[in-house]
Amino acid sequence: MAPTKITHIGGPTTLIEVGGWRILTDPTFDPPGKRYFFGWGTTSRKxxxxxxxxxxxxxxxxxLVSHHHHGDNLDPSAQALLPTWGTTVTTKKAAAKLGGNCVGLAAWETTLLEAPGKESITVTATPCRHGPVGSEPITGPVIGFSLAWAGQEHGELWVTGDTVLYSALRExxxxxxxxTILLHLGSVRFRYLSGWFRYTMDAREGAELIELVDPAHVVPVHYEGWSHFQQGRSxxxxxxGQSPLADRVTWLDPGESKVVE
Structure with a gap:
C-alpha cells in the first residue's frame, strides 16, 4: 500500500489514512466544557x-475504540455517529453494549477489515491495563490495536490504547x-481519590516502551485536552527527548499530520 498519513485530531483521536482506508481512533468530538464521569467518583472536564x-x-x-466507558475515548457525539462510520472494532464488552457494526475483541484476537477495491487490514487486539495492579474491576476492559497490511516496510502500526507499562504490554x-506507535501518554491520575496511582503511561514509561519496541516512528497522543491528564506535552x-530513540518521535499539534513509510 501507499505511505500512511496520520492526523492528530486531539486527545487520543487520530485519523489514519492508508491505501484508501480512513480509520478513526478513539473518536471524541464533543465541544469543550463538559464534565465526564468515569466511575467510582472520578471525573474529568474537557x-x-x-x-x-x-x-x-x-x-x-x-x-478503533479502545474502550467505550470513558468520555475521553468515546464521547456522546462520536457514539451517535458510529453507525455511519462503518465497522467499529472495540472490546467485547463495548461491542455488546454498542451493538450495530461493532466487532468485539479480547487481547491477541484478530479481525479483518475488508472492502471492495482495498487491500485488507488485519487488526490484532493488544493487551492494556488501565491502572495499577487490581484496578481492572474498576477501570474496565481496554485494548490496543495493531494494524497489519501487505507491504509495510518497517512493521505494523500500533495504537497502544490507555494503559500503564506492565508485563503483558512488554510482550x-x-x-x-x-x-509505528501511536503512544497514549498523559500520566492520568485522580489525586483526591487514588493518590499517585497512574492510569496511563507517563513519558518515562513511554520511553522504556519505545526502546523495547525499537519502532521507526512514534507519534504521542492522549496527553492534553482533559483535566485528568497530569503530564502535558512540554x-x-x-x-x-532524552531517549536514545528521540529522533523517531514526532509531536503533532492538533490538526497536524505526518506521513510515515
Whole structure:
C-alpha cells in the first residue's frame, strides 16, 4: 500500500489514512466544557475541542475504540455517529453494549477489515491495563490495536490504547513487528481519590516502551485536552527527548499530520 498519513485530531483521536482506508481512533468530538464521569467518583472536564469537526471529516471506513466507558475515548457525539462510520472494532464488552457494526475483541484476537477495491487490514487486539495492579474491576476492559497490511516496510502500526507499562504490554514486541506507535501518554491520575496511582503511561514509561519496541516512528497522543491528564506535552517532550530513540518521535499539534513509510 501507499505511505500512511496520520492526523492528530486531539486527545487520543487520530485519523489514519492508508491505501484508501480512513480509520478513526478513539473518536471524541464533543465541544469543550463538559464534565465526564468515569466511575467510582472520578471525573474529568474537557478543556479543548477537536481540531477537525466530525462533519468535516469525510467518509470513515472503520473506527478503533479502545474502550467505550470513558468520555475521553468515546464521547456522546462520536457514539451517535458510529453507525455511519462503518465497522467499529472495540472490546467485547463495548461491542455488546454498542451493538450495530461493532466487532468485539479480547487481547491477541484478530479481525479483518475488508472492502471492495482495498487491500485488507488485519487488526490484532493488544493487551492494556488501565491502572495499577487490581484496578481492572474498576477501570474496565481496554485494548490496543495493531494494524497489519501487505507491504509495510518497517512493521505494523500500533495504537497502544490507555494503559500503564506492565508485563503483558512488554510482550507486544516479542509477538508483533511494530513499525509505528501511536503512544497514549498523559500520566492520568485522580489525586483526591487514588493518590499517585497512574492510569496511563507517563513519558518515562513511554520511553522504556519505545526502546523495547525499537519502532521507526512514534507519534504521542492522549496527553492534553482533559483535566485528568497530569503530564502535558512540554513535560513529556523533555523526557522523551532524552531517549536514545528521540529522533523517531514526532509531536503533532492538533490538526497536524505526518506521513510515515
Amino acid at each position: 478543556l479543548v475541542g477537536p481540531s477537525i469537526a466530525a462533519a468535516d471529516l469525510g467518509p470513515i471506513d472503520a473506527v 507486544v514486541p516479542s509477538r508483533l513487528k511494530i513499525g 513535560a513529556a517532550e523533555a523526557v522523551l
